[in-house]
Amino acid sequence: xxxxxxxxxxxxxxxxxxxxxxxxxxxxxxxxxxxxxxxxxxxxxxxxxxxxxxxxxxxxxxxxxxxxxxxxxxxxxxxxxxxxxxxxxxxxxxxxxxxxxxxxxxxxxxxxxxxxxxxxxxxxxxxxxxxxxxxxxxxxxxxxxxxxxxxxxxxxxxxxxxxxxxxxxxxxxxxxxxxxxxxxxxxxxxxxxxxxxxxxxxxxxxxxxxxxxxxxxxxxxxxxxxxxxxxxxxxxxxxxxxxxxxxxxxxxxxxxxxxxxxxxxxxxxxxxxxxxxxxxxxxxxxxxxxxxxxxxxxxxxxxxxxxxxxxxxxxxxxxxxxxxxxxxxxxxxxxxxxxxxxxxxxxxxxxxxxxxxxxxxxxxxxxxxxxxxxxxxxxxxxxxxxxxxxxxxxxxxxxxxxxxxxxxxxxxxxxxxxxxxxxxxxxxxxxx
Amino acid sequence: xxxxxxxxxxxxxxxxxxxxxxxxxxxxxxxxxxxxxxxxxxxxxxxxxxxxxxxxxxxxxxxxxxxxxxxxxxxxxxxxxxxxxxxxxxxxxxxxxxxxxxxxxxxxxxxxxxxxxxxxxxxxxxxxxxxxxxxxxxxxxxxxxxxxxxxxxxxxxxxxxxxxxxxxxxxxxxxxxxxxxxxxxxxxxxxxxxxxxxxxxxxxxxxxxxxxxxxxxxxxxxxxxxxxxxxxxxxxxxxxxxxxxxxxxxxxxxxxxxxxxxxxxxxxxxxxxxxxxxxxxxxxxxxxxxxxxxxxxxxxxxx
Numbered sequence: 001x002x003x004x005x006x007x008x009x010x011x012x013x014x015x016x017x018x019x020x021x022x023x024x025x026x027x028x029x030x031x032x033x034x035x036x037x038x039x040x041x042x043x044x045x046x047x048x049x050x051x052x053x054x055x056x057x058x059x060x061x062x063x064x065x066x067x068x069x070x071x072x073x074x075x076x077x078x079x080x081x082x083x084x085x086x087x088x089x090x091x092x093x094x095x096x097x098x099x100x101x102x103x104x105x106x107x108x109x110x111x112x113x114x115x116x117x118x119x120x121x122x123x124x125x126x127x128x129x130x131x132x133x134x135x136x137x138x139x140x141x142x143x144x145x146x147x148x149x150x151x152x153x154x155x156x157x158x159x160x161x162x163x164x165x166x167x168x169x170x171x172x173x174x175x176x177x178x179x180x181x182x183x184x185x186x187x188x189x190x191x192x193x194x195x196x197x198x199x200x201x202x203x204x205x206x207x208x209x210x211x212x213x214x215x216x217x218x219x220x221x222x223x224x225x226x227x228x229x230x231x232x233x234x235x236x237x238x239x240x241x242x243x244x245x246x247x248x249x250x251x252x253x254x255x256x257x258x259x260x261x262x263x264x265x266x267x268x269x270x271x272x273x274x275x276x277x278x279x280x281x282x283x284x285x286x287x288x289x290x291x292x293x294x295x296x297x298x299x300x301x302x303x304x305x306x307x308x309x310x311x312x313x314x315x316x317x318x319x320x321x322x323x324x325x326x327x328x329x330x331x332x333x334x335x336x337x338x339x340x341x342x343x344x345x346x347x348x349x350x351x352x353x354x355x356x357x358x359x360x361x362x363x364x365x366x367x368x369x370x371x372x373x374x375x376x377x378x379x380x381x382x383x384x385x386x387x388x389x390x391x392x393x394x395x396x397x398x399x400x401x402x403x404x405x406x407x408x409x410x411x412x413x414x415x416x417x418x419x420x421x422x423x424x425x426x427x428x429x430x431x432x
Numbered sequence: 433x434x435x436x437x438x439x440x441x442x443x444x445x446x447x448x449x450x451x452x453x454x455x456x457x458x459x460x461x462x463x464x465x466x467x468x469x470x471x472x473x474x475x476x477x478x479x480x481x482x483x484x485x486x487x488x489x490x491x492x493x494x495x496x497x498x499x500x501x502x503x504x505x506x507x508x509x510x511x512x513x514x515x516x517x518x519x520x521x522x523x524x525x526x527x528x529x530x531x532x533x534x535x536x537x538x539x540x541x542x543x544x545x546x547x548x549x550x551x552x553x554x555x556x557x558x559x560x561x562x563x564x565x566x567x568x569x570x571x572x573x574x575x576x577x578x579x580x581x582x583x584x585x586x587x588x589x590x591x592x593x594x595x596x597x598x599x600x601x602x603x604x605x606x607x608x609x610x611x612x613x614x615x616x617x618x619x620x621x622x623x624x625x626x627x628x629x630x631x632x633x634x635x636x637x638x639x640x641x642x643x644x645x646x647x648x649x650x651x652x653x654x655x656x657x658x659x660x661x662x663x664x665x666x667x668x669x670x671x672x673x674x675x676x677x678x679x680x681x682x683x684x685x686x687x688x689x690x691x692x693x694x695x696x697x698x699x700x701x702x703x704x705x706x707x708x709x710x711x712x713x714x715x716x717x718x719x720x721x722x723x724x725x726x727x728x729x730x731x732x733x734x735x
Binding site: 015016017018046047048049085086087088089090092096097099111112114115118119226229231239240242243244245246249252256257258263285286287288295297298299301312336349351352354407408411412413415420421422425 | 439440441442443445446447448449450452453456457459460483484485486487488489490570571574577578593594596597598599600601602603605607608609620621623625626707708709710
């Protein structure tokens with residue numbers, strides 16, 4: 001290949017890491033203003049985007065430039081002034097690159113918020129300082145804890161409208177902290193901000209001398225996420241078997257996949273599930289040559305020393321640290337189908353790691369009220385956006401871990417076999 | 433937990449790993465995937481990722497070019513060379529042939545962007561492709577910001593943005609009925625700058641028009657359009673020679689150039705990092721039609 005490009009510059013492409021965060025809060029809490037502010041202050045907002053928003057705002061007779069138009073990309077959203085679905089936004093600083101999943105706040109779009117939170121390293125929950133915590137703030141915190149978003153940041157916004165009163169901020173922070181304690185929420189921070197005026201967003205504001213924490217961006221840039229990965233339990237779901245049919249490469253058999261957790265090295269003893277056969281890692285290949293180790297989220301190709309029968313849906317792990325092959329699964333399910341509820345006896349396709357099977361609902365222990373956390377034990381079905389604890393039986397064993405230990409091997413989706421729609425998201429509590 | 437720096441993953445490595453995962457997932461689950469290859473920078477990066485995903489084996493699917501007939505010769509030449517290098521099977525879905533056969537009608541203004549869609553769908557049907565990889569990125573445009581990685585399309589290739597499948601973790605649902613299909617966007621989370629940094633890092637060759645060169649252009653709607661056989665100067669428009677490069681490569685009758693001296697990948701990266709205009713806003717006449725023109729085209733089956 002003739003390469004006009006000279007040797008790669010020693011730029012940040014090797015050093016800057018990636019943080020995915022979800023934003024939650026209603027339109028009135030200033031979520032779009034906050035996102036607009038972050039994009040604007042990091043110079044990630046483009047002139048033509050801003051001009052388009054200004055023009056539309058003016059045409060609609062808005063009194064100010066409506067930054068929500070930046071994030072609400074669908075005509076229906078702009079017409080109704082609400083966020084229906086997740087929008088993804090991108091910005092970066094010299095330290096980090098960010099992906100924002102801007103999620104809808106309304107309860108009828110809970111499933112879309114769950115979608116955005118499922119891959120987030122961090123979630124921002126916005127509240128209006130004048131209103132304090134509302135039902136929605138608690139619901140968002142609950143959903144974030146259910147999906148084990150490792151870091152939560154409560155942004156107490158519109159502090160300018162309460163004259164930067166420390167007492168107001170403390171009251172909201174205390175109330176949220178005690179609520180979060182019930183949730184088994186991981187790392188929690190609270191920041192007083194004014195998204196509209198940019199206080200405590202990029203730099204610390206002198207309006208809150210009583211606040212000794214970092215600005216929001218400073219926190220986003222430095223929050224430690226490397227340890228959120230599970231580097232202990234080796235889990236390598238096999239995606240695809242690479243067997244070149246060529247005269248130059250002969251007898252190559254590699255198992256392609258993305259490391260879900262743990263660290264793999266050549267020479268390691270491994271066990272393949274569900275067969276239980278053991279072997280050693282001969283090499284870990286990439287298109288750029290073999291590597292000395294593989295860890296999440298690397299996509300690699302593993303070759304073993306022995307010829308054993310392995311196919312998509314199998315999992316490579318360590319002989320003394322394995323997931324539980326289980327056909328009986330206890331899980332929290334978020335139901336996402338508007339046409340039909342989840343019922344006991346319902347049969348669905350289930351997708352877990354790279355393995356697809358069928359599942360039947362054996363029992364529904366309770367439905368949980370996402371606003372009060374009250375457990376309704378008499379529930380007989382789960383309707384759209386409802387969450388409940390369910391017992392499933394699958395046609396083949398899933399190679400499962402508890403979700404709290406492993407977001408990749410602990411999550412699954414349910415698919416309606418008639419409509420092919422994704423109807424449920426599952427979070428494994430117990431496999432056995 | 434270990435905090436050794438050896439377990440660091442740069443953002444480009446993370447994006448690359450995610451894209452490779454998506455491509456392997458599609459090949460494992462679909463019968464007949466194909467990759468939409470235009471010779472533009474995004475599909476070139478996508479092709480490199482496909483190479484990496486299946487090495488040392490060859491890319492296990494064909495590539496398809498939806499050819500409007502309005503091509504930059506440098507891009508066509510690049511396309512054919514790259515396809516030959518990789519030993520790929522190339523399918524050309526030709527808009528001029530479709531006009532000839534009466535499948536579509538040439539619009540009065542001569543722009544062929546909108547009539548690409550039926551041609552794409554006809555080719556997809558002819559070859560029974562059940563998944564098409566596209567190089568679209570969410571940062572390009574506000575309707576694309578709403579796209580899933582697996583974008584479900586009905587029998588008519590239509591996208592229904594209010595009725596998208598939830599997409600959690602990295603569990604993609606590609607199930608569909610015969611006739612329906614999935615568009616897959618492995619570059620969903622890449623930005624224009626990521627694409628350029630990757631091109632630099634991987635030393636990927638691009639068609640020369642991505643780098644600064646002298647070209648005869650006219651200024652129209654505040655944009656610089658190359659004068660060629662598909663685009664002529666109108667009355668009152670003056671043809672001037674400017675040093676330009678292309679930020680996007682599309683239909684030669686619609687795609688504008690930007691003034692630039694960036695003749696190396698490093699200079700392009702510096703320019704992209706400092707620009708205040710999105711690539712489509714700066715260069716694509718087709719997105720300026722209305723506030724929701726992309727959303728409307730996607731609903732009709734555009735990628």
